Amino acid sequence: MMARVDKQKLQREKQLFAYSSALQQGDFDTVARILQAAEHDPLLADMLAEINVVYERELPSLTPMVNHSSNHYEEKLNMTASVTVVPHRPLASSRPRLSITLLAAMLAVSLLGGIMLFMRPNTSPNIQAGAAPTASPSVTVTATLIPTASPVGANDGVVNHQIVTINTGSPDIRLTVRAEPSLSAHIVTTLPDGHIAALVAYSDDGQWARIILSDGSTGWVIRDMLSPDPNLFVPTIIPAPTIIGVVPIDPSSPLAQLTPANPVLCEGVIGNVPAFVFSRPSTSGVVVDTIQYSEVLQIGDEEYNPVTNVSWYYVGHGWVMAEAFTVLNNCPPVNLAAVSVDQADVETTQQAQLTGVPFVPTVPPPPSLIPTPTAYLNSRIGDGQFSAITLRPVGEIPSGTLVKSPLPTIREKSGFIR
Amino acid sequence: MDQAIEAARLRQYIEHQSGALLSTMRYYLYRAGLSGRDLPLEAAARDLLNEVVAEALAHESRYDPDADPRAWLLGIAANLVKRRQQDLARRQQREPLIRDLHPGIEASMSDDELFDWLADIAETAPDALETRQDVNQLLAAVSSDDAHIVRLAVMNGLDGESLAAKLGVTPGAARVRLHRALIRLRQAHQQQKDIDDG
Numbered sequence: 001m002m003a004r005v006d007k008q009k010l011q012r013e014k015q016l017f018a019y020s021s022a023l024q025q026g027d028f029d030t031v032a033r034i035l036q037a038a039e040h041d042p043l044l045a046d047m048l049a050e051i052n053v054v055y056e057r058e059l060p061s062l063t064p065m066v067n068h069s070s071n072h073y074e075e076k077l078n079m080t081a082s083v084t085v086v087p088h089r090p091l092a093s094s095r096p097r098l099s100i101t102l103l104a105a106m107l108a109v110s111l112l113g114g115i116m117l118f119m120r121p122n123t124s125p126n127i128q129a130g131a132a133p134t135a136s137p138s139v140t141v142t143a144t145l146i147p148t149a150s151p152v153g154a155n156d157g158v159v160n161h162q163i164v165t166i167n168t169g170s171p172d173i174r175l176t177v178r179a180e181p182s183l184s185a186h187i188v189t190t191l192p193d194g195h196i197a198a199l200v201a202y203s204d205d206g207q208w209a210r211i212i213l214s215d216g217s218t219g220w221v222i223r224d225m226l227s228p229d230p231n232l233f234v235p236t237i238i239p240a241p242t243i244i245g246v247v248p249i250d251p252s253s254p255l256a257q258l259t260p261a262n263p264v265l266c267e268g269v270i271g272n273v274p275a276f277v278f279s280r281p282s283t284s285g286v287v288v289d290t291i292q293y294s295e296v297l298q299i300g301d302e303e304y305n306p307v308t309n310v311s312w313y314y315v316g317h318g319w320v321m322a323e324a325f326t327v328l329n330n331c332p333p334v335n336l337a338a339v340s341v342d343q344a345d346v347e348t349t350q351q352a353q354l355t356g357v358p359f360v361p362t363v364p365p366p367p368s369l370i371p372t373p374t375a376y377l378n379s380r381i382g383d384g385q386f387s388a389i390t391l392r393p394v395g396e397i398p399s400g401t402l403v404k405s406p407l408p409t410i411r412e413k414s415g416f417i418r
Numbered sequence: 419m420d421q422a423i424e425a426a427r428l429r430q431y432i433e434h435q436s437g438a439l440l441s442t443m444r445y446y447l448y449r450a451g452l453s454g455r456d457l458p459l460e461a462a463a464r465d466l467l468n469e470v471v472a473e474a475l476a477h478e479s480r481y482d483p484d485a486d487p488r489a490w491l492l493g494i495a496a497n498l499v500k501r502r503q504q505d506l507a508r509r510q511q512r513e514p515l516i517r518d519l520h521p522g523i524e525a526s527m528s529d530d531e532l533f534d535w536l537a538d539i540a541e542t543a544p545d546a547l548e549t550r551q552d553v554n555q556l557l558a559a560v561s562s563d564d565a566h567i568v569r570l571a572v573m574n575g576l577d578g579e580s581l582a583a584k585l586g587v588t589p590g591a592a593r594v595r596l597h598r599a600l601i602r603l604r605q606a607h608q609q610q611k612d613i614d615d616g
Contacts, residue, residue: 017532028500029500031500052590053590
């Protein structure tokens, strides 16, 4: 029998949920309100910090970025480079003519992506427990039939692609890309005017267009912002395949180089964004598939790459980086004996042992990379945008000092520089 | 004098915790969709941290020495992020016109309503998860993993520590998993409602 719920504890849990929910929705009004409540509730503040750590740890796998606190930097750059298909148009010229080479390359990538989507398994396990490895590797192709002609979910069928150019009307205006065809949906990224993308579908109401982003994932943009006239394009939906059984693989195919399927080792759930499946446990391999958010995968093998310090899981038709998973159920810990662990990360390591999620120790940035109040003004002043001012630490500039600030928010709102 | 000491402590906290603060702000910017606009995420986070520090030092006299400095600083960050979102929304004036086309985009159940509903079940009849048809129907609409997490949480009074002990993970990780399950549960509820409403 459950003990009576502690009201104060319950209130904290409620605030924590509101905080998480607000973060997911980008509602920083609520975030600020809960943080204000936490100012005088140290326990709530600690709980929020714990949640933040979990979210922050996921971030490197969510978006490619220059991460000074991670030794995965080169790994991520390689991964980004290997899937980028939409180069940025120079802004100086007028709208350029798409080169034949680029168009051909993009169509080839789209076609390859279509083939991979066709061949990929669904969330259903495709590693047969107890199945003996065979001399000729094979995969079981499964998929879900889409119910409507307007794909919006993760299990869409394959559609034809058309190359389009983003046209915001000004080089200074960027186009917002959202996770769903709705203005309330999370903003995935923004794209500059002139950016080239592949159009794959429209929303039910025809107001939004779904495009493929540079990382291979998709997002929704307002249809009117695309050029040439997207009315010329009528998406043709190719029904996703049904289960057709075991398909032999051509020995010359990259897929044939995969490790034969082992018996199921454990299960994992993919995190917040599509994860890439590589042909081998390295980002130097070929991207053979992308796996959508929250898909549950059965894992047949695991491997630790000591060179890149990354753990990989074999999911039946390729390898996925460990950090793409938010949940790993009953996966044996990957051997990290060769990795040195910073004393400050001991707790994180213990958590990794509990959860089975491999822990990759982080390298703290050198002190010079951490901005300090003094460094802030010095760097701003030193970039040539300030003149006739003596360098002083933040907080010591006399009131009334005239400064030409590139950051009007500080000048206007804090009164710090006037 | 006391205020000067507290101000010094605040500055010391900022100096020592700038790395951790930067990390959280990086995530805030990502969730706010403000990364990759004029600056890459990393640079945007540094810029935000600098702005937070400047604001904090400019208003350090308002800092309550009894307050948690991390929550206070992150609160400033959240307000700055909110302000940037508002600026961005003003610049994208054409988008609100489309909102009229989607009048039903707001979620039917608020965070409070959803949590209170589950808390009421947890407090009064935790076994209702197995017997109430509406609850079962809702849990059936999400994945088995999500349903399992929600059931565990309700059976444990929605207490993060107890849930963490059951799952064998840290409280933070357990709460994040529960919160994601609840968000998907709400989406499932909205979809069911849309279907019921025709």
